[in-house]
Structures are given as structure tokens and as C-alpha cells.
Amino acid sequence: MRQTTIENIAAGRRERRRRWIIVNSLLLVLACMLCIGMLMMGNTIYPPGDVIRVLMGESVDGANFAVNTIRLPRMLAGLFAGIAFGIAGNTFQTMLRNPLANPDILGITAGSSVAALFCILILRTSNTTISIAAVIAALVTVVIIYVLSKGRSFSVGRLILVGIGVQAMLGAMISYLLLIGAQQDIATAFRWLSGSLNGSQMNAIIPLMISVVVCAPIVMILGKHLSILELGEESASSLGLNTDRTRILLILSSVAMIAIATATTGPIAFVAFLSGPIAKRLVGAGYSNVIPAGLVGLNLVLAADLIGQFAFEVRFPVGIITGILGAPYLLYLLIRMNRKGSL
Template sequence: MRQTTIENIMAGRRERRLRWIMVTGILSIVAITLSVAMLMLGNTIYPVKDVVGVLLGADIPGASFAVETIRLPRMLAGFFAGIAFGIAGNTFQTMLRNPLANPDILGITAGSSVAALICILVFQTSNTTISIASVCAGLVTVVIIYVLSRGGAFSIGRLILIGIGIQAMLSAVISYLLLIGAQQDLATALRWLNGSLNGSQLQAVLPLIITVIICAPIVILLGKHLHLLELGEQSAASLGLNTDRTRMLLILSSVAMIALATATTGPIAFVAFLSGPISKRLVGIGYSNVIPAGLVGVNLVLAADLLGQFAFEVRFPVGIITGLLGAPYLLYLLIRMNRKGSL
């Protein structure tokens, strides 16, 4: 009987591992396909061989400028912003054990947005300054929320409520900045606030790429500790986990990614909110869904950008398309949580 139980456990473990590999593989293939489509499609459609040739250094009239200068930076911005939003959103939702606990609702994205808008509308600074200010503002917002939520003992419910309050306050600041901003800067600010890949430049995308390359592996390596935090503060501590240090590493890595992604593309709506639940539904339980969440984020951003460019007569920023996808899910989630008594 004992041997049969062990065999059943091992069989279940192998099945879950196979499912994780299959889901991750399929998401990777979809992400690669969408990335290639981003490079091929535009006012002129270039074949795959021309795109590959340009990427390998060949000089192809027309294709070289379109792919290297316009489409490649746009694709890289969407790809790495999707990873950043997806992983960061999943981290906060898992760590705080609440699907509403994502950077958009907690005010982290709004904090970065306020700093970026001040740079755009008030000081007209460079992209580098905007990136630095966004990261610093995101970190300051997290520290304020975390300190106010402790109150002697860490409380997830208190943190979410304080985060929602901070988010509301920062949204008011954003409205004020738009009200006092110069007329010639408002178009740029509004386009940025909607979340857009338009006008992406390789120099502006490089800080995001470097940040994701550094921070994403940290979150992936801490994936098993993230699952321990999901069990609760006391359970994780009883298993020997230094909860404060682990949580701080996860928060710093996630905020750095989310802030740089926000500074680069603007606050693309609902990607951080949707990536975690979708990846968890696809992967199931038993294995970390950090990598699948990042891939879901990539697929959401790239697919939404392609839809915004080519599915309608008017071209829409990527954030509008993701907002249309995410808003119904948010309403569904709120209704379901209300029925369960989780709100």
C-alpha cells in the first residue's frame, strides 16, 4: 500500500512536470511567432528571409531601415515589457495571496507614472532621466505602502487597502499634472499614459532589457520561496524561511522591472493583472509559474499591439486593447470574490 502511494505521488509529479514543460513550450513558440510577425508586418510586409537577413547584418533596401529602426525596437519593447509586467504581477499576486494585489491596483505603477509625467510635462527631461525617476518613484511608493501596512505585524489586507488608497491619490496627481501641462506636451503624455509601443527607440529600450536580464532570474530562483510565502507568514517562517529578506528581494526585483517597463512603454493596462491567473490556470499547481507568467505577459502585449495596429481602421495603442481584454476579467473576479466572501 505504501509503495502504491509513493508511485501515485511520483506519477502525479511527472504529470505536472510534463504539463509545465508543454505549456511553457507552447507559450514560447507563440511568443517567437508573434515576435517574428512584429518584424514582418507593417505598411510593407517583408518575408522571413529578408527579416533574418537584416538581423544578420545584410543591407536590404527598405527592409533594413524598417526592421532595424522601427520594428525591432518596438518588438523588443513589447517583449521585455511583457516579461516585466507578467513576472512582477504574478509575484505580487502569489506573495500576497490575492489576485487583486498587482502593481496596477497597489499604486506602484501610478507612482512610476507620476514621476515620468513630471519629467515629461514639467522638466522635459531625457529618457534616461525618466527611467531613473520612474524606478526611484516606484521603490518609494512600495516603501511607503509597506511601512504603513505593517502596524506592528505585516497584514496583507491592510497592505492592499493602503495600496488602493495610494493609487487613488496618485491618480489625482496624474490628473492635476495633465491639467497644468503645456499643450504641446499633452499628446506625448496621453499617448504614454495609455501604454504605447509607438516611437520606441533601441537606446530607450536597453535599460529595460538589462533590468529584466538581471532581475527576472532572481525572481525565478526565488520561485520556491515564493510558494512558501503563499502559505502564509507563520507557515513560511516555521519552515525556516527568512520572510522579510525574501519578500524584500522579490519586491525590489519586481518593482525595478515594473518601473522600467512603465518608463519605457507607459502603464500597459491589465497585463500584470492577467498574466498570473492565466498562467496558473494553464500550468496548474505543483510547479512555479513565474516563467509561464512572463511568457503570457509577452504574448498579451505583442498580440494586443498587432491587433491595435491591423485589426481596426484606426490604429490604437496597445494599452487600449489590453484594457478592453482586462476590464471584463476584473469585473468577473470581483463578482466571484464577492460571492465567496473574499472582499
């Protein structure tokens, strides 16, 4: 009987691992297809052979400028921003054990947006300064939310409510910056606020690429600890986990990625909110959700950008499309949580 139980547990583990590998492989294949599609499609559609030749350094009439200068930076910006939003959103949702506890709802993205807009409209600084300011503003926002929500005991519900209030205040600051900004910069600011990959340049996305390459592996390494944190403070501590150190590392890594992604592409709506739940439903329980959430995030951004560019007569920024996809899910989640008494 005991041997049968052990065999069943081992079989279940193998099945969960097989599902995790298959889902991630399919998401990776889809991501490669979307990347190729973004490099091929535009005002002129180039065949895959020409795109590959350009990427290999060969000269192809008419294709070099379009692929290297316009489409490749746009694709890389969407790819790395999607990974950053997906992993950061999943980290906050898992760590705080609430699907509403993501950077969009908590106001962290809004904090980065205020700093980035101030640098763009008022100071007119370089992209590096914008990224640094966005990270600092995001960290300050996290500290403010934590301090204001801290009571006799930690409450996720109270933290979310405080985050929503902070987000509203930061939204008012964004409106004020738009009012006092120079008229010629307002159109650019509105396009950036909607979340857009338009005008992406290689030098501007380098900080984003560095942040993802450095911070994403940290979150992946701590993926098992993240799952333990989901069990609760007491359970995690009883299992020997240093909860404070783990949370600090996860928060710093996630905030750095989300802030620099926001500074680079603007606040692409609902990607951080949707990626974790979608990935969890696809891979199921039993394995870390970090890598699937990153893959779902990049697929959402790239697919939404292609839809925004080519599915309508008018071209829409990527954030408009993700907002249309995410808003119904947010309403559904709020209704479901209200019925369960989680709000």
C-alpha cells in the same frame, strides 16, 4: 500499499512536470511567431527571408530602415515589457496571496507614472533619468502603502484598500501634471499614459532590457521560496525560510522591472494583473509560476499590439487593447471574491 502510494506521487509529479514543460514550450513557440509577425507586418509586409537577411546585417532595399529602426525596437520593447509586467504581477499576487494584489491595483504603476510624467512634462530629462526616477517613485510608493496599511497585524485586505486609495491620489497628481504641462507635450503624454510601443527606440529600451536580464533571474531563483511564502508567514518560517530577506529581494526585483517598464512603454493596463492567473490556470499547481507568467505577459503585449495595429481601421495603443481584455476579468474577480466574502 506504501510502494503504490510513492509510485502514485512520483507519477503525479512527472505529469505535472510534463504539463509545465509542454505549456512553456507552446508559449515560447507562440512568442516566436508573434515576434516574427511584428517584424514582418507594417505598412509594407516583408517576407520572413527578407527580415532574416536584415537581422543578419545584409542590405535589403526598403526593409533595413523599417525593420531595424521601427519594428525591431518596437518588438523588443513589447517583449521585455511583457516579461517585466508578467513576472512582477505574478510575484505580488503570489507573495500576498491575493489576485488583486498586483502593481496596477496597489498604485505602484501609478507612482512610476507620476515620476515619469514629471520628468517628461516638467523637467524634460533623458530616458535614463526617467527610468531612475520611476524606480525611486515606485519604491517610495511601496513604502508609503506598507506604512499606511500597517496595524497590529499584517492584513492583505487592508493593504489593497490603502493601495487603491494611494492610486486615486496619484491619479489626481497625474491629472494635475497634464493640466500644467506644455500644450505641445500633452498628446505625447496621453499616448504614453495609454501604454504604447509607438516610437520605441533602441537606446530608450536598453535600461528595460538590463532590468529584466538582471532582475528576472533573481525572481526565478527565488521561485520555490515564493511558493512557500504563499503558504503563509508562520508556515514559511517553520520551514526555515528567511521571510523578510526573501520578501525584500522579491519586492526590489519586481519593483525595478515594473518601474522601468512603465517608464519605457507607459502603464500597459492589466498585463501584470492577467498574466499570473492565466499562467497558473495553464500550468496548474506544483511548479513555479514565474516563467509561465513572464511568457504569458509577453504574449499578451505582442498580441495586443498586433491587434491594435491591424485589426481595426484606426490604430490603437497596446494599452487600450489590454484594458479591454482585462476590465471584464477584474469585474468578474471582484464579484466572485465578494460572494466568497474575501473583500
